Amino acid sequence: MSELLKTIGLSKSFGRHLVFSDLNIKLTAGKVYGLLGLNGEGKTTLIRILLGVIPADSGEIHYKDSALSFRSAAYKEEVGYIPEDPFFFGGMRVGELLDFNAAFYRRWDGRRAEDLLKRFSLHRKARIKTLSRGMKLRLEMAVALAARPALLVLDDPTSGLDVPTRHDFLQDIIRELADSGTTVLFSTHLVHELERIVDHLFILHRGRLILDEEHEAVKRSTRRVRLAFQGDPPQTLGMDGVLVETRDGPRMEIVVYPWSDDKKKKIEEFSPTRLDVDPLTLEEIFRSFVAG
Amino acid sequence: MFKKMIVKEWKEKSGLFLFALAVLGLFFIAFSAYTQDKDALDLLASTLLLVFPPVFSLLLGASGFSSEFQDGAWAFLFSRPVKKWRVWLAKYLSLLTVLIAVIFLFVLLTQLHPALKPAPDTFNFPLLDKNVSYGILAFVLPLVLFTTAFSLSILSEKTYVVAFLAAVVWIFLQVTVTLATMSLYDRGIFSSAFSLISILSLLFPVSLALASLITVNRADFSQPKRRAWVFTKSAVVFILASVGLVALFELGTSKFQRERYVYNLEVRNDAFYFATERGFFRFDLAGRQTEQIARHPSVWGQMSLGGDKLAFVSYHFTGKWRGFAGLRIMNSDGKEERSLVGTENQDSPLYGGFIYPVCVSPRGDKVAFIARYVPKTTVEELWVINSDGSGLKGYDLGIRDADYYLFISFGESNRVLFLVCTAKIKPGSKDRRAGARLLRVNLESGHVDVLADQIRKPYVASMPPEDMASGAGRIAYIQYDEATSRDVLTVLDLGTLEKQTVYPEDSVTAFRWNKSGDKLAFLTASSRLGVFSFAEGGIIQMKEITGYDIRWPSEALEWTSDGRLILRKLEGEVSSICLLDANLTEQKAIRLPFSSYFASRIWSAGQYAIVEDTERHQLWGVNLETEQWLRIY
Numbered sequence: 019m020s021e022l023l024k025t026i027g028l029s030k031s032f033g034r035h036l037v038f039s040d041l042n043i044k045l046t047a048g049k050v051y052g053l054l055g056l057n058g059e060g061k062t063t064l065i066r067i068l069l070g071v072i073p074a075d076s077g078e079i080h081y082k083d084s085a086l087s088f089r090s091a092a093y094k095e096e097v098g099y100i101p102e103d104p105f106f107f108g109g110m111r112v113g114e115l116l117d118f119n120a121a122f123y124r125r126w127d128g129r130r131a132e133d134l135l136k137r138f139s140l141h142r143k144a145r146i147k148t149l150s151r152g153m154k155l156r157l158e159m160a161v162a163l164a165a166r167p168a169l170l171v172l173d174d175p176t177s178g179l180d181v182p183t184r185h186d187f188l189q190d191i192i193r194e195l196a197d198s199g200t201t202v203l204f205s206t207h208l209v210h211e212l213e214r215i216v217d218h219l220f221i222l223h224r225g226r227l228i229l230d231e232e233h234e235a236v237k238r239s240t241r242r243v244r245l246a247f248q249g250d251p252p253q254t255l256g257m258d259g260v261l262v263e264t265r266d267g268p269r270m271e272i273v274v275y276p277w278s279d280d281k282k283k284k285i286e287e288f289s290p291t292r293l294d295v296d297p298l299t300l301e302e303i304f305r306s307f308v309a310g
Numbered sequence: 311m312f313k314k315m316i317v318k319e320w321k322e323k324s325g326l327f328l329f330a331l332a333v334l335g336l337f338f339i340a341f342s343a344y345t346q347d348k349d350a351l352d353l354l355a356s357t358l359l360l361v362f363p364p365v366f367s368l369l370l371g372a373s374g375f376s377s378e379f380q381d382g383a384w385a386f387l388f389s390r391p392v393k394k395w396r397v398w399l400a401k402y403l404s405l406l407t408v409l410i411a412v413i414f415l416f417v418l419l420t421q422l423h424p425a426l427k428p429a430p431d432t433f434n435f436p437l438l439d440k441n442v443s444y445g446i447l448a449f450v451l452p453l454v455l456f457t458t459a460f461s462l463s464i465l466s467e468k469t470y471v472v473a474f475l476a477a478v479v480w481i482f483l484q485v486t487v488t489l490a491t492m493s494l495y496d497r498g499i500f501s502s503a504f505s506l507i508s509i510l511s512l513l514f515p516v517s518l519a520l521a522s523l524i525t526v527n528r529a530d531f532s533q534p535k536r537r538a539w540v541f542t543k544s545a546v547v548f549i550l551a552s553v554g555l556v557a558l559f560e561l562g563t564s565k566f567q568r569e570r571y572v573y574n575l576e577v578r579n580d581a582f583y584f585a586t587e588r589g590f591f592r593f594d595l596a597g598r599q600t601e602q603i604a605r606h607p608s609v610w611g612q613m614s615l616g617g618d619k620l621a622f623v624s625y626h627f628t629g630k631w632r633g634f635a636g637l638r639i640m641n642s643d644g645k646e647e648r649s650l651v652g653t654e655n656q657d658s659p660l661y662g663g664f665i666y667p668v669c670v671s672p673r674g675d676k677v678a679f680i681a682r683y684v685p686k687t688t689v690e691e692l693w694v695i696n697s698d699g700s701g702l703k704g705y706d707l708g709i710r711d712a713d714y715y716l717f718i719s720f721g722e723s724n725r726v727l728f729l730v731c732t733a734k735i736k737p738g739s740k741d742r743r744a745g746a747r748l749l750r751v752n753l754e755s756g757h758v759d760v761l762a763d764q765i766r767k768p769y770v771a772s773m774p775p776e777d778m779a780s781g782a783g784r785i786a787y788i789q790y791d792e793a794t795s796r797d798v799l800t801v802l803d804l805g806t807l808e809k810q811t812v813y814p815e816d817s818v819t820a821f822r823w824n825k826s827g828d829k830l831a832f833l834t835a836s837s838r839l840g841v842f843s844f845a846e847g848g849i850i851q852m853k854e855i856t857g858y859d860i861r862w863p864s865e866a867l868e869w870t871s872d873g874r875l876i877l878r879k880l881e882g883e884v885s886s887i888c889l890l891d892a893n894l895t896e897q898k899a900i901r902l903p904f905s906s907y908f909a910s911r912i913w914s915a916g917q918y919a920i921v922e923d924t925e926r927h928q929l930w931g932v933n934l935e936t937e938q939w940l941r942i943y
Contacts, residue, residue: 063532066389066532069385069389070388071531088528089393091393091394092391093391094389095391099389101385101386103382107318109322114321117314118314118317118318119390120314121311121313122392124391
């Protein structure tokens with residue numbers, strides 16, 4: 019698949035506070051990327067930098083092999099953006115917001131916009147401030163998709179939405195977009211939402227990208243290991259990749275990434291009385307990665 | 311994009327717009343309620359004019375980006391596929407349409423309501439000895455404040471904070487530049503304080519707008535401190551650049567132009583003299599050479615020739631605008647230059663004064679001058695001194711509304727002095743007829759006679775001074791005649807004090823004595839050229855002239871030494887001077903060596919005619935026989 023966007027050595031600080039440094043990510047066409055991180059880890063900052071809303075301190079951004087500057091604007095024709103709180107322009111009507119945005123995009127598809135309104139049960143004359151949170155999100159989605167973006171960036175848009183809305187939104191739209199070739203970068207702290215749709219995971223933590231891996235590979239390679247010993251567990255299992263380690267008397271539990279048969283054999287050398295190896299949910303994987 | 315932005319801003323600012331309408335409506339009702347109470351109307355009108363446009367402009371401008379910060383829409387806008395400066399510009403222009411609409415309604419109100427209708431003509435706000443007009447208050451100030459507030463709106467999400475900050479910044483910049491400019495003006499470094507302040511007042515909001523644009527284009531909008539820092543840094547750079555450029559331009563052009571500008575030109579048979587800020591020059595007709603005869607900086611080229619003496623006023627700055635003037639004298643060949651009197655001596659009655667103008671007697675033995683703005687309680691304005699520096703004597707002319715004086719000549723063997731006094735026209739006065747007075751000062755008794763009044767430009771001209779010295783001279787002037795509403799050419803006989811109207815049939819726009827003082831040529835309002843002869847006691851020639859350049863009549867006419875007349879002609883871009891014979895028939899046209907839309911006065915001396923290229927500040931002379939041009943300066 020062709021490379022759509024990549025960053026090289028991206029760094030950003032707010033005053034003395036380092037948000038992240040030396041960030042290298044790559045997005046390829048038609049995939050859904052999950053950008054995970056605790057609150058305040060710089061997900062919104064990264065997205066704003068990618069969208070040219072704020073400048074990076076250093077580093078490069080390339081879109082389709084062209085280097086971008088902070089003042090580049092043309093590539094945004096192909097980038098849809100749903101911000102964290104897309105609830106501004108409340109005085110406008112639904113149709114006015116669409117018309118306002120249409121003025122910015124050469125590739126605006128008016129027919130698609132109308133189709134999306136119908137699909138989302140939105141009425142052109144409805145005032146935005148009277149819409150529910152879920153409907154506002156649908157409206158922003160319609161705005162973003164009517165421009166037929168090659169890359170859709172969602173900055174934690176589903177927080178505060180009810181579960182059915184989040185489910186519909188994710189299931190119906192995101193997967194459909196990815197299948198049609200649109201790249202999606204989805205930032206969220208509600209990790210479980212990404213479980214069924216995400217292809218690739220990024221985890222930002224303490225200013226570093228601590229995970230940059232295919233979702234399936236992460237799931238395959240991350241294991242929870244429950245151990246029990248006759249006496250106290252050994253001081254160390256002597257292996258790397260232990261994300262979390264908890265002890266409770268003779269019992270011990272670890273999360274290991276990447277998991278391998280060699281590591282299992284190494285554990286067996288300590289002769290545990292119990293050895294259970296289980297897969298983890300995405301949320302558990304995320305918690306394990308950011309626990310340290 | 312611009313169109314949609316305008317619609318968006320109008321929707322978002324509809325509340326503010328309606329508020330403005332409500333305020334205007336309330337004023338309208340208030341004006342209607344107090345139509346009989348002039349004091350209340352004045353107070354309401356002042357409040358409306360001085361408060362409404364600035365406050366509305368500040369609030370509207372301040373809401374620019376502040377409103378986008380309030381709901382986080384700035385990130386959404388900046389993520390659209392359009393350059394950030396275009397977003398800035400689109401917002402600015404969109405809000406500007408709101409401002410223009412409100413100002414239009416405001417002007418409409420002032421024009422619709424009878425109580426406010428005279429406002430554009432009469433409302434003036436005093437500032438720095440000038441009147442700030444209704445136009446500035448209604449149009450320029452709102453635009454300046456709106457731009458300032460809009461530029462600062464990128465700094466905060468609180469509209470009222472931005473509006474207040476914009477008002478403070480504007481007042482600070484305005485006060486600072488005013489004080490600094492006035493201080494430099496007082497020191498004589500700048501020559502035009504008010505225009506500089508005006509230019510900078512417009513450049514400051516432009517500087518802030520550019521700083522705002524730079525900030526939008528470069529700064530991280532998610533960091534308020536960083537944003538403020540980039541804005542402040544850019545604003546300081548642009549403001550300093552504006553100040554620097556304006557100061558350099560002012561210093562460069564005014565000094566350059568003042569140095570080159572030909573202020574004054576006096577003609578003799580053998581030479582003529584002219585002054586620039588660099589000093590005084592003499593062009594020798596026989597030798598065809600220009601020589602600088604004095605290097606003292608002049609005050610508007612003030613000089614006078616009499617006998618074999620040339621007196622002039624020099625000036626030297628001492629760090630204060632009211633520096634020290636010096637009256638100096640030298641022989642007409644530029645030799646034996648010396649000081650006659652100065653204003654730097656604290657014991658002198660002229661201490662700290664300003665000398666302008668100056669007049670040398672026909673024999674060159676006395677010098678008269680006007681000294682004004684003397685800080686002491688000196689009431690004398692006219693002073694006469696012998697050309698050897700002795701016998702300084704002051705005269706109180708008793709004219710308190712004098713604007714400025716022009717000397718005509720000494721007369722009756724230096725016993726009297728003729729001069730013209732123009733009157734100050736009160737600010738706002740429509741009385742354009744307020745003319746000048748012709749005065750005769752008896753230098754022995756100090757008695758002042760007003761010989762004529764209502765004198766119109768070009769004010770006055772006398773016979774050649776040498777001929778007037780005997781006391782049998784004549785003075786000609788154009789006087790407004792209330793009975794016929796005409797500007798009539800009048801000649802005053804100084805011996806009998808009889809007045810003779812030369813041509814009562816029409817208004818006269820310009821006139822010129824011939825070299826021997828026995829003929830007067832004049833131009834009328836209906837483009838006729840006439841010649842009056844004193845020897846023959848009447849008009850000897852009268853002819854309608856067409857095709858000549860008499861747009862500035864007082865500059866258009868001159869006599870040659872041999873009694874011919876010179877007029878200017880402008881055909882397309884080609885200017886010529888034309889010689890007319892005694893029958894007022896054109897003899898020849900000599901094309902000027904430069905093209906100039908603006909006519910300059912023509913002087914003649916000997917076989918030469920001299921014209922100034924007023925655009926390039928050059929003097930050219932032409933030999934009327936050989937038609938060869940010579941650049942004199």
